[in-house]
Structures are given as C-alpha cells and as structure tokens.
Amino acid sequence: MRYVEEFRDPIAARGVLAAIGKVVDQIGATAENPVHIMEICGGHTHAIFRYGLDRLTPPGIEFIHGPGCPVCVLPMSRIDECVEIAERPEVIFTTFGDAMRVPGSAKSLMQAKADGADIRMVYSPLDALEIARRNPDREVVFFGLGFETTTPSTALSIQQAAREELGNFSVFCNHITVPPPIKALLDDPHMVLDGFVGPGHVSMVIGTHPYDFIAQVYGKPIVVAGFEPLDLLQSVLMVLEQIRDGRAEVENQYARIVPEHGNSVSLAAIADVYEPRPSFEWRGLGEIDASGLRIRPAYVAYDAEEKFGVGYGAGPRIVSEPEGCACGQVMTGRIKPTGCPQYGTGCTPEMPLGALMVSSEGACAAYYQYGATEDAVTEAVQ
Amino acid sequence: MRYVEEFRDPIAARGVLAAIGKVVDQIGATAENPVHIMEICGGHTHAIFRYGLDRLTPPGIEFIHGPGCPVCVLPMSRIDECVEIAERPEVIFTTFGDAMRVPGSAKSLMQAKADGADIRMVYSPLDALEIARRNPDREVVFFGLGFETTTPSTALSIQQAAREELGNFSVFCNHITVPPPIKALLDDPHMVLDGFVGPGHVSMVIGTHPYDFIAQVYGKPIVVAGFEPLDLLQSVLMVLEQIRDGRAEVENQYARIVPEHGNSVSLAAIADVYEPRPSFEWRGLGEIDASGLRIRPAYVAYDAEEKFGVGYGAGPRIVSEPEGCACGQVMTGRIKPTGCPQYGTGCTPEMPLGALMVSSEGACAAYYQYGATEDAVTEAVQ
Amino acid sequence: MTMERPIIPSRLRGERVTLAHGGGGKAMRDLIEEIFTGVFQPPGTEDQARLTAQALAEPGAQLAFTTDSFVVSPPVFPGGDIGKIAVCGTINDLAVGGAKPLWMSAAFIIEEGCEFELLRRIVASMQAEAEKAGVRIVTGDTKVVGRGAADKVFVTTSGVGVIPPGRDLQAGNIRPGDVALVNGVLGDHGATILAARGDMALSTDIQSDCQSLNALVEAVLHAAPNARAARDATRGGLASALNEMAETAGVAIEIDEIALPLRPEVKGVCEVLGLDPLYLANEGTLVVFVPEAEAEAALHAMRDTEAGRGAARIGLAKPGPAGRVTMRTAFGGQRLVDTLVGEQLPRIC
Amino acid sequence: MTMERPIIPSRLRGERVTLAHGGGGKAMRDLIEEIFTGVFQPPGTEDQARLTAQALAEPGAQLAFTTDSFVVSPPVFPGGDIGKIAVCGTINDLAVGGAKPLWMSAAFIIEEGCEFELLRRIVASMQAEAEKAGVRIVTGDTKVVGRGAADKVFVTTSGVGVIPPGRDLQAGNIRPGDVALVNGVLGDHGATILAARGDMALSTDIQSDCQSLNALVEAVLHAAPNARAARDATRGGLASALNEMAETAGVAIEIDEIALPLRPEVKGVCEVLGLDPLYLANEGTLVVFVPEAEAEAALHAMRDTEAGRGAARIGLAKPGPAGRVTMRTAFGGQRLVDTLVGEQLPRIC
Amino acid sequence: MCLGIPGQIVKITDETRLMALADVSGVRREVSVACVATPDLSDLVGEWVLIHVGFAMSLIDEDEAAKTLEALRGLGEAQETLEAMADGAAALEGSQ
Amino acid sequence: MCLGIPGQIVKITDETRLMALADVSGVRREVSVACVATPDLSDLVGEWVLIHVGFAMSLIDEDEAAKTLEALRGLGEAQETLEAMADGAAALEGSQ
Numbered sequence A, B: 001m002r003y004v005e006e007f008r009d010p011i012a013a014r015g016v017l018a019a020i021g022k023v024v025d026q027i028g029a030t031a032e033n034p035v036h037i038m039e040i041c042g043g044h045t046h047a048i049f050r051y052g053l054d055r056l057t058p059p060g061i062e063f064i065h066g067p068g069c070p071v072c073v074l075p076m077s078r079i080d081e082c083v084e085i086a087e088r089p090e091v092i093f094t095t096f097g098d099a100m101r102v103p104g105s106a107k108s109l110m111q112a113k114a115d116g117a118d119i120r121m122v123y124s125p126l127d128a129l130e131i132a133r134r135n136p137d138r139e140v141v142f143f144g145l146g147f148e149t150t151t152p153s154t155a156l157s158i159q160q161a162a163r164e165e166l167g168n169f170s171v172f173c174n175h176i177t178v179p180p181p182i183k184a185l186l187d188d189p190h191m192v193l194d195g196f197v198g199p200g201h202v203s204m205v206i207g208t209h210p211y212d213f214i215a216q217v218y219g220k221p222i223v224v225a226g227f228e229p230l231d232l233l234q235s236v237l238m239v240l241e242q243i244r245d246g247r248a249e250v251e252n253q254y255a256r257i258v259p260e261h262g263n264s265v266s267l268a269a270i271a272d273v274y275e276p277r278p279s280f281e282w283r284g285l286g287e288i289d290a291s292g293l294r295i296r297p298a299y300v301a302y303d304a305e306e307k308f309g310v311g312y313g314a315g316p317r318i319v320s321e322p323e324g325c326a327c328g329q330v331m332t333g334r335i336k337p338t339g340c341p342q343y344g345t346g347c348t349p350e351m352p353l354g355a356l357m358v359s360s361e362g363a364c365a366a367y368y369q370y371g372a373t374e375d376a377v378t379e380a381v382q
Numbered sequence C, D: 001m002t003m004e005r006p007i008i009p010s011r012l013r014g015e016r017v018t019l020a021h022g023g024g025g026k027a028m029r030d031l032i033e034e035i036f037t038g039v040f041q042p043p044g045t046e047d048q049a050r051l052t053a054q055a056l057a058e059p060g061a062q063l064a065f066t067t068d069s070f071v072v073s074p075p076v077f078p079g080g081d082i083g084k085i086a087v088c089g090t091i092n093d094l095a096v097g098g099a100k101p102l103w104m105s106a107a108f109i110i111e112e113g114c115e116f117e118l119l120r121r122i123v124a125s126m127q128a129e130a131e132k133a134g135v136r137i138v139t140g141d142t143k144v145v146g147r148g149a150a151d152k153v154f155v156t157t158s159g160v161g162v163i164p165p166g167r168d169l170q171a172g173n174i175r176p177g178d179v180a181l182v183n184g185v186l187g188d189h190g191a192t193i194l195a196a197r198g199d200m201a202l203s204t205d206i207q208s209d210c211q212s213l214n215a216l217v218e219a220v221l222h223a224a225p226n227a228r229a230a231r232d233a234t235r236g237g238l239a240s241a242l243n244e245m246a247e248t249a250g251v252a253i254e255i256d257e258i259a260l261p262l263r264p265e266v267k268g269v270c271e272v273l274g275l276d277p278l279y280l281a282n283e284g285t286l287v288v289f290v291p292e293a294e295a296e297a298a299l300h301a302m303r304d305t306e307a308g309r310g311a312a313r314i315g316l317a318k319p320g321p322a323g324r325v326t327m328r329t330a331f332g333g334q335r336l337v338d339t340l341v342g343e344q345l346p347r348i349c
Numbered sequence E, F: 001m002c003l004g005i006p007g008q009i010v011k012i013t014d015e016t017r018l019m020a021l022a023d024v025s026g027v028r029r030e031v032s033v034a035c036v037a038t039p040d041l042s043d044l045v046g047e048w049v050l051i052h053v054g055f056a057m058s059l060i061d062e063d064e065a066a067k068t069l070e071a072l073r074g075l076g077e078a079q080e081t082l083e084a085m086a087d088g089a090a091a092l093e094g095s096q
C-alpha cells in the first residue's frame, strides 16, 4: 500500500457519489436551498478544485472555503516585517516557497530578494538550521508560518538550536491555531453553516477532541478528513449522514493518520517552546483572541521579534489591506471568489491583489487555476 | 608645459646622443671594454627598453639593471603570506595590480582570487581605506609594497585610519629602502660598476643626500634621473662626464621634481609610522641589514603581520626560490637576462619562473617584452 | 573528428580559469586553443565562419535560425551537462520547425575560478552530441567574468539549419481533431535538476531526458507527412507548450491524465515539494500534433527511434474555446491546465 | 519600425526582474513581450526564425556566421551600452569578413534584480543600431539567474550574413608591402570602461568608440577592391589584432608610433594606470590591409564615412620574421609589440 | 493547509539527532523522526509515516487504512451492481 | 620603480582630509595633497605636481624644468648645426 493511488480510485468514487446523492435527496437539499459545508483547510479547498469535486457532487451541496490557508490569513503587515528583517545586511532569511509571492504593502519577499535581500527558500526548518550552522557570521532567520501541523517542526528546531547553542538562528513566529477562528466564525450571526470537514493534518498533531465544542456547544457535525479525493467524498458523506440523522459529532475519516489524542511529542514541543498570544490578527477576520503563538521567554534568544524589534514584540502596526479586496468576505464564506469585483480583472494569480489569489490553497487562486470563470468552466467541461 | 612630451623630443635626443658618443670616445670605452652604468630603478630599466635607449647609445656603454623593482625583489614567501591572509574568509585583500601575477610557492594572488579569495586591485591605499569604511564587517588588508616613493602613501593612510579609528584596516608592510642594497652591491667584490643613474621618484621623497656615501665612500658618480628618455640620456651623459673628469659626485638631473632635502611631510610620516627591521630578505640578494621597514608598536593595530600572525612577526619562513632561477645573478648584474638558461623557454611572461619576468619593470620581462631575444631584436631592427 | 586528443603539455597553469584567461592575450589564446577550438575544430581562424550548403540554394528552401542561453545549475547533473543541453536545445529548436540543423555557434561566459576540467567535460559533451546529430560547431566565443558575476559557466548556442521546400511545421497549423503525441516520460529534467541542486536535500535516481530530437522529427515527418506542428516542451513544461500552441492555433486542447507518461520518482519529487509535473522542464520532450489519420503511423515511427521509445498519445485538439487547455483527470473530473504564473515554488501548504 | 511604443499599462510589477520572470510562465511571457519582442518584432512566434534571402542563393555566395557574448560592466557607459556593443560587435565580426550582415539573434542572461528600465534601454539601443546597419534581430532568448549569478545582464548575439561571390577578406591574404589602415582613434572604449567602472576613481569625458563598421567596410572594398584582410581590434586592442594577422599571414608588421591616432585623455588614463594604449579594447576600430596602390583611395573612402573620419595609415607588412609586430617609436627607436600576456593590470611600478 | 505525504522509513541516519532517510516513490530525503520515535529507532525502518516539512509527523496505521478502503470499496461495488442492473434494464427497454 | 606622472591641481575637494582633484591630460582623479600642502590650500590650484599612487608627492618646479630643457635643446641645436654642416660637406663631395 502506498496510501495515495488507492484513495483516488474512480470506481469507488462512483459509489460514494451515489451514496452522497441519495443522502442529499433524503435531506431535501437543492441548488436553491443547499447544505452549506465548510472545508476549513486550504488543502481541502485545493483538492476539491483539483479533482473537480464541487462539480461531481450534487448541486444541493455548497462548499464554503474556510480560513485554513496560513498564507492567506497572514496580514500584510507580517510580510512587511519579513521584508524588514530580510533586508538587514547580516540576515539570511529562510522561508517556505509559499510565502515568496505574497504581496506586502511595498513588496513581496520575491521582490525583496530581487532588490538584494538574501532570502532562501527551504523545504524544512531543519534546512534553515543547517544554513545557520554553515554561516556562523550571519543571522539566519526562519519564517515560522502555519497551523498546528507545522508548529512542531519549528518548536523542535528551536529546541535543537538551543541544544547546539546556535546563537545565530531565530524564528519569526507567525504560527496560528485552528479552533479559535472556527469559534469566531460560528459566533458570526451572518454565517450559515451546516457542518464541517475538519483539517486532517492539523488533527494528527492535536487529535480530534479540540473540535468537541463544535458538536457539543454549537451543535454542528464535523468529520476530520484526509486529502485524497475519496477521503474528501467520504467525509462529505459522513457529514451529510450526521445532518440527515440529526446528529452532531466529531468523527474521524482519517484514522490511518489521525490518532484521537494527537501526537504527544509534537504537543510537548509546542507547549515547551510556545505560548498563546493574547490576540493575533488574521487577514479578513481581524484580531482573534488567543489564536496565535509566540515564543516563550525561555527561548527568547531564538525569537526574531525580540532580536530585531519587529512584530507584536514592537507593538502592533497598522497596514490597511489593499483597497477593493474582498478577501475577508470570501474567507468567511459571505461571497464566492467570483463575487469579488476584483476577481479575474484587478486580481489574478499573476498580479494578486488579495492573499487568496496568491497561495495555490487560496480559494480565489484555486477557483482561477482550475476554473477561471464559472462560465468558462461550464464551457470547458461542456 | 606638460612635463612629458617636452622630454621626448627626438631632435634634442640627437644632440644628447652625439654628446654621449663624444664623451665615450674621450673615455675610450668600447664594446669590449665598456663603461658599466647601473640604473638602480626598474622604472628606468623599463624606459631604457621601451625607448630602445640601450641600442641608441654607443656600444661602449653597458647598462646593468639594478634591484629597484619592488615586485622583483619580493621573496616568494611574502606572496605565500599574502595568499594566506587573503584566503581568510573575513579578509578583503587589496593590492596594486603589479603584485597580482607574481608566483608564490603554491599560487599567485591572481590564482588565489580565482580560487575564491576576495582580492581587489586598487590604484591607491586611499582606495583601500575607502573599502574599509564601506565594509565595516570585513577586515581590509592593504599590501604595502614599494620603496620610499610609496612608503609615505601607506604611512599617511595608516595615520588617517588611526584618526578615524578604522579598526578593520591594516597594512601588510613590505616596504624596503634603496640605499642598503646599493651598499650591499658595492661591497660585492665581483661587481664592476663605474657609475649610477639614481632613482628619481625615490629621491623626491628622500632627497639626494642619502647617496652621498656612494660618491664619498665608494668614489662612484651618481646622477638622480627623471624617467623620460631625454632625462635618462642626459643623466647618462652626466655620469660619463664625471667619469671622464675623474669626479665622483651626487648630481641631480631631475631638479624639477627632486628637492635636495626631499619631502619633509613624507619623511615625517614615514618616521612616525615605520621603523627599520633589523634585516629583510631580498629575492636574489638574501638578507640585507636594515633594508626593510616595519610598523611601529604605536600603530600595531594596523599591522597585518601582528593581526594575522604572519611574516616576520611570526618568525622567518624558509621558501626556496624556484629551481633553475637565475634572478639573483641577473639582479646583481652578473649575467644578462639572456644569459639565464630559463630565459624564453622555462621562463616567459606567460609562465614566469622568476620574479624578474613578472613585473614589466623586471629586467627579464623588459628584455622579453621589447626585444624577445638578442637575435630577434637585431633582426627586427635590421 | 575523434574525442581523443594527443597529450601535449598544457599551457594552462593551475586548475582554474583566472581573469587573465579573458584578457585578450596569450592566456586567452591558450584557453581557447586547448579547451575549445582543439575539440570543435572550427574552419579557419577568422571571427566569422564561412559556410556553403547546397541545401540552402534550393528554390523554396528556408533558412532557420535560433538561439538559446543555457544557465543550468549545477552544470553537471545526472544524464547530462550544460554543454549537452546547449547543443540539444538548439538542435531541437531547429528540428521542431522542420529544419535540418547544419551549423552551430557556441559562446561561453566563464566565471573566474571555473575548473578547466569542467570546461573540458562540457566541450567534449557538446562535440559528441553535435557529431551524433550531424551538426558542426563552426564559430564561438569565450568571456571570463569575475567571481560572483556568473555561475561557473553559461553557454549560449545559436543554430542555423535549412527547412526543405514545402515543409511547414508551425503551431498555427493545428486543427480541431488533430492528435497530440509526446515522445516519452515528462518532467525528468526538471525533477533531476531540483534534486541535483541540493537545496531541498532530495536524492533520486532520475536522469535528465536531455537529448537531440532531430532524428525523431524526421521519423515523424516520414510517417506523418501532414504533421501540423511540433514543440520541445522545455521551460514551463508540457503545460506551457500546449498553452502556447492552443493560443497560436486558436484551438482548445484536451489531454488525458491517465495517458501521460510519468516516472514514479518524478511523481515523488512533485509530491514532496507540492509541484505539478505538467510544469516541470524537459530537455528532450517533443509534443507533436498530427492528423488523426496519421496518428498511429506517427506513434509507431516514434517508438522505433531512440528518443521515442516511450511515445504516447496524450490528447487532442478541439474547436474551442481558443487557447484553452484542459485535462481529464484520472479521477474522472476535468480541470484547466493554465500557463504557469511565475516559476513553480516548492510549497508546504 | 519606429522606437515609439504605444503606452499600454505594464504587466510588469515593480521595477526589477525577479526569478519569476524566468520561470517559463506568464511572468516570463510578459517580460519577453513587453521588453523584447515588442521592440524587436521578430517574424512569427516559433522558437526558430524562418528566413529567405535571394543573396544566399547566388552561386558562389557564402554564408557567414559568428557569435559573441557581451559582459561589459557597467552595462551603460559613455558612448553606448551593452546592447549597442552586442549589435555592433556581431555586425563587425561579419563585416570584417566581407559579409553583408542580414540577421541577428539576441540571447539575454538577466540577473535577478536587474531594472526593467535598464533592459528597455539596452533593447532600444540594439534595435536602433540594428536598423541603422540594416540588420534584423529575428530570434532570441531570455534567462533569469539568481542574484550574484550574473552581473545585471549579459547579451549574446549571433549574426548571419552573406559574403558575395568572389569576396575574400582573410588575414592569410596579407602580403609584404601592404599598408595598414585604421579608421580612427584607438583605445577609447577600453579607457572609457576603465574610468566608468569606478574602481580607479578616474573621471574623463572619453566615450566608447562603439559603432558598426559594415558601411565602412563596404566603402573600403569599393575604393580598394583588392583589399586583403580586415579585423575589428576589440579585446587585446590593436596589438593583438596585428599579432594575429601577422601570424596568420606569416608576415611581419611594422607600425609607426607617430601615426597612431590617440586622444590625449586616453594617453592620460594610460599614464595614470601604467597601461599601454596599444592593448586597450576598441569596439568600432577597423584595421584593414590594402595593397600600396589602393591605400590612398581606401584612406579617402574611409574618411568619407561616419566611422572613418579619423582614418590613418599606421604601418605596413614586411616579409618577416613571420608573426613579428614592431613599432617605430616617436623617439626614434624601435620596439616589439607582442601579444599581451594576460590582461593589462594597472600598475604602480 | 499543510501538505503531507506518505513515505517509508528506509534507514536511520543519526540516532542522536533522531534523523532517518525516508523514501517517497524512489525519492529520498532525510527527515526528523522525533515525533514518531520508538525506544529502538531501528524499529521504524520499513514503517510508513506522514511527512510534513521534513518531519515524520505520524505513523500510518495500515489497518485503519484498510478499513477505510474497504468501506469505500463497498460503496463502489454496490454502485457497480446498481449500474449494471440499470444498464440491463435499459438494454431490455431498448433505450441504449 | 614607482610610476609617477605630472598632473595639475584643479580643485580642492576636502580641506580637512587634504584632498584635491588633479587633472592628467583631461583625466581627473582625487589625490591627497598632504605632502605638498600649503597653509592656504587654494594656493595649490593651478600647480603641477608629481602624482604617485593617488598622492601628490612633489610640486613641479617650472624654472628647473625650463633650465633642463634649455640645456637639452642646446645640445640638440648644436648637433643640428653639425649635421647640417656635415650634409653640406657631403653634398659638396657628391656623396649623397
């Protein structure tokens, strides 16, 4: 078993789709009166478009694309701070490729690199550590970005740096957590959500219990899902079945990867290195209580915020989002990407205006990349 | 007056040459029994070949090419030390272009640069100072090389660095002085010299009195000369006239540039920054007492020898000169370049074996560049 | 000429190029003669090659002319080196236009400190590949730049060839119903370079597909005389080549995911780094459109050549919308295959 | 075509090239279309230009083919820029072989961070110079490399031209007694670049001599139909060109120092840095050997052209020793003018 | 968010730093196994893990995977049967 | 040794650091005038100096230069007269 192709079997898909159709009918959902299911995770958004699942599933299901792309929810001011750090002559700024093209208020990291900053793409914070070992006379900063899936990797890297006393390594921490924004969305009176597809890889770290409040407090079903198309379809089926049956539970479709209680080593590393910030800013969602992490005082030597006096450590900075950008509304499911007046004209993947057009996980980019315009898609698919 | 073309006038040259011919005849010098005149300075050697003065003057005059090329007399071990300093990652090594191609025992500075050392050619030590100002995180080392003409420039640069407290600037001092090797040559029992053409630009710094011992102690005429062809011819004439008249004096053909007592600012700067070394090694001549300068303890912060623990500061290093190299004999006038078995075969400007083939002031390079082989020259001139 | 050279004492001192080797003097001449012209043996010593070809004088024949700079890093990688690519790439640009490549120029920009050994290897590859393809390297140039002003060595080749009378392979000729063929697996070069570069610390056994396609194109044209258009899918991968062709021809193109030849290792690299193999570079991948009636013949002819063993039918042209490329996915859906935006960046989310 | 372009909103974000502009996607297409093909207007969109020329079909006509990479730093300098040099240099390499330049390719290696404005300027220079010389830039390429992997921009041009039947300008043709002519002052380009580079902190008003020589060569050939050989004296200067010619022809060459046209400022730069102007690079300096009987006619014809106003008779070929170049000095002596060893280094002693 | 891919541990490369070589379709890279470390690291060799940014984040549970696939295949087979029946009915009705 | 060239001071550029602009045949470069400094630096403007590695090392003495040239020209003219006489004599003897 390679745990990939097996979950892309088109024959099995026909079965799941038929079962979904049946349950949608049982619920009585239609295009006019659809069931709203939010996939929280950008990886799920990407997979939905890549495999055309939105068009394979019946019109009675409407996917709402959630805030689960760490690049998309990053406020512009964070990118500005990255650029500020990266442009110091002593700094080698290391980052995942995802963040390279995100526009800051003046420039993206890609442009800062072209302007002369020493910015290097890495696959792993371990590679940034290695760069720090090899460049003892430079300051190596890693752009720590991502949800709970990614947080352990930077926590473990900081612990490793501390063990080696690697004084020239630090992390610009922008890690965020999944449950707070979900709560914020559920508290939004305009939001109409019938259920959730839960983030599979975040859950392998934190387990399934952090979602209990969704079922127990808000009465909404949630199914933690894998990323292959069959995983997603099966999870949608499971959400629909809960709705049909009037249940609200936390279910786990991705049990091959996600243990109920998560990963203890990862959780311990996070707890050792990080602590919650009182509040953190999300692009499109604003400040959300306890939704971000910062480096604990014990590891202050590895905190780029402190080392370079930027970010929350230096007081909040106000950079307004670009004019005409509707990312916030798209991210909260209030409008579809195509509902944004900028979509496809003022905002394209070549020249993204908003963050959702930058990352291939962003809802707008996914729409554009795999469908261009609703009309064109219909045409192309015939 | 531009002080250049005026001293290249071919019509005046005919007059000087006629006068020279007359005095040579009066002395009775012939090709078999020539007058031996040493031009001490490599610049004079270069000019003699560039303007063909050796062929324009009567065969009764034989030029002996002295040790006055600072690049040529530099021992190989000094180049090795330059490479050692230059290859430190923190160092920007700055040098006059002359030193780039001089072979060390493993490589030249040109090759060290190709191997990755940060070596930069500059026109002036002032330019090295400026590089130090602009690169505060790097160690900028200037290769201080040359006779008394050049010494004031590095002394003044070190004083300037001290005023600015430019802690990342230092000089690798290989300055040498003219009078000691002349004395050494005159003490050599094999040497037959009838008179000297004295170095014009060294003299503008030190004046003419440091040569008094040549006339007074050794009874040889010396005429301090300029570098244009008429300057040289006139100086030769003046030397010949002294010989004919049985005089031994220090005369000054280059009075437009050379004051009798030299330049007081330069001399003060040298005295402030430098002190004589007990002894210094000359390629081809060996160790000569008090012939080199080192930086005084007051300026130790600017002394690359101390900073990097190389050179005389770290005890003498023995690197033998390349096998078969006859530079020493050529430099002491014992043989002509063409008398060296390596000349033109094992040693060419493309692949110099000895130092005299590297600098265009070196006697061998000058021979080769402007004359190739005696035969060829004859042929070419017809 | 043979690759063996008489062993003469080298006039090149040391192991690396210095700035002196670019200065226009003897050191430069030594470099050029020992490393370059000694192998390429260009005709004459002038700064321009003088050439005659009967084929060019034929009425209706056209001269084809192309150029490409090659900057691949690292310069040596599994399956080839920058020299081999530089020759193949220019041969291929001529070949996909239906031209028979005749002559090539080669200009080198060399970074101070570049090893002579590397240059020798590159030059040997170029000469070997040129001989194999029946092309002569007739003129060239070398420049040396300071450390940090180039990345070891860049090679720019230009090629001149002749398009026989009556041949017309241009993207504009593609019509709805035409069949798209490729000559073999996709993305090998891009995946090889990603791994060889070392930044991502990946190791694989993949090799670049770097190869000359002129014999393959001739084979296709023989089997499918009405072949419409061909491209070598280099930078930007198959997706970019198809998009360009669709736009130029004003047709839509639909490809079939299941039909795309892909090595598992290339898929592996793409999975690890979050990349799409449709956008990975190739250096010996032909995309050719032929009329349906000639498709099977072309496919068999391709498979009979060295460069076409893995040939496959991957899709077809449709009436429109003009310029649109779509893919029927293995899962049964359909998706757009747009032109890449910038470069593909490794991603984690 | 005219140099004025309609003002359309730029798709190029920011002011500098990023790696995305080399990635094979839309950003690259935008760069190419806005900066390059919009100005050069090459025929067609294929990767190879397809060309026909009547002149090539003439019996006895030869095709001339040449290439050069240009790496000049700084890329813009008094009197020109790297683009102008890249076009002039390749035109000149064709022209000195007696070829009429027809077509040119242009390949750009661009460093990440290079300003779009610089590229626009370079491209405009190239197109202007090509138009002036009657040459078309018909095909090209762009690559983008990371910061520190190139020096802003390198340009490689290749040129194709036709040598009319019967023409034969090759160094091997020079015979003893032939007269050497140059078209104007020497060393301007080399001195300009030395000053413009800034390392030596020199400032002067000298300008590069960078210019196309094809019209000049035609004028010489018209006035001196038996002209023997021509070179453009670029890297290594006049001395290197003469040494190459002397060696190829197996003759000696003697030049006359007094006859050499030199600007005082060029002499000044040489004095300050201890350099010899005979070895300074030129970018529009023709050395041509003609029979004594045609020398005056050639000289006058040269002086009637823009590029030949300062033409001078500088020396002549002698029977031998083969390959030897000497100079009669203004002072009345004679000296060898050998090939440079490496590069000329500024010296203090 | 959070691209994760299955890979197989093929070798322990550094016991102290908890590093191992993982194989993804023939592509290998060193990953940290800190999050899935077993008392005897060599027990990991042969195990499938979920890899994210150079860390093995979770051991893949083969049984759970099999169960999921079984459920999926069940739905697929049921549907095939239904479709076959529908096809048959259609054929009988001459509508195909 | 020691390439030195005559240049003319055209401007004082930095009083404190004793820097001035020197002109050599139309080529300009900043040089130190520390070794030839006058109480009022502006007195140096127009003066000719001998420049070595970016330092004005010596003021050029125009009178001394003129004296040297005079002596040289004297020898040259004497020789021209002699040669003319010789030519004349030769012509008379019909040997030319």
Ligand code: SF4
Binding pocket: A324, A325, A326, A327, A328, A330, A337, A340, A341, A342, A343, A344, A347, A348, A352, A353, A354, A355, A356, A357, A358, A364
């Ligand atoms: S189209 Fe652009 S601006 Fe509009 S919501 Fe999407 S990303 Fe934001």
Ligand code: SF4
Binding pocket: B324, B325, B326, B327, B328, B330, B337, B340, B341, B342, B343, B344, B347, B348, B352, B353, B354, B355, B356, B357, B358, B364
């Ligand atoms: S020929 Fe070479 S080895 Fe011989 S003396 Fe001259 S420099 Fe020295």
Ligand SMILES: [Mg+2]
Binding pocket: C066, C067, C068, C093, D047, D048, D140, D141
């Ligand atoms: Mg091309």
Ligand SMILES: [Mg+2]
Binding pocket: C068, C089, C090, C093, C234, D047
């Ligand atoms: Mg190509």
Ligand SMILES: [Mg+2]
Binding pocket: C140, C141, C142, D067, D068, D069
């Ligand atoms: Mg060339």
Ligand SMILES: [Mg+2]
Binding pocket: C111, C147, C148, C149, C150, C151, C152, D148, D149
């Ligand atoms: Mg490099």
Ligand SMILES: [Mg+2]
Binding pocket: C243, C323, C324, C325, C337, C338, C339
């Ligand atoms: Mg398209």
Ligand SMILES: [Mg+2]
Binding pocket: C047, C048, C140, C141, D066, D067, D068, D093
């Ligand atoms: Mg050329």
Ligand SMILES: [Mg+2]
Binding pocket: C047, D068, D089, D090, D093, D234
């Ligand atoms: Mg050329």
Ligand SMILES: [Mg+2]
Binding pocket: C067, C068, C069, D140, D141, D142
């Ligand atoms: Mg190209």
Ligand SMILES: [Mg+2]
Binding pocket: C148, C149, D111, D147, D148, D149, D150, D151, D152
């Ligand atoms: Mg650069």
Ligand SMILES: [Mg+2]
Binding pocket: D243, D323, D324, D325, D337, D338, D339
């Ligand atoms: Mg020669």
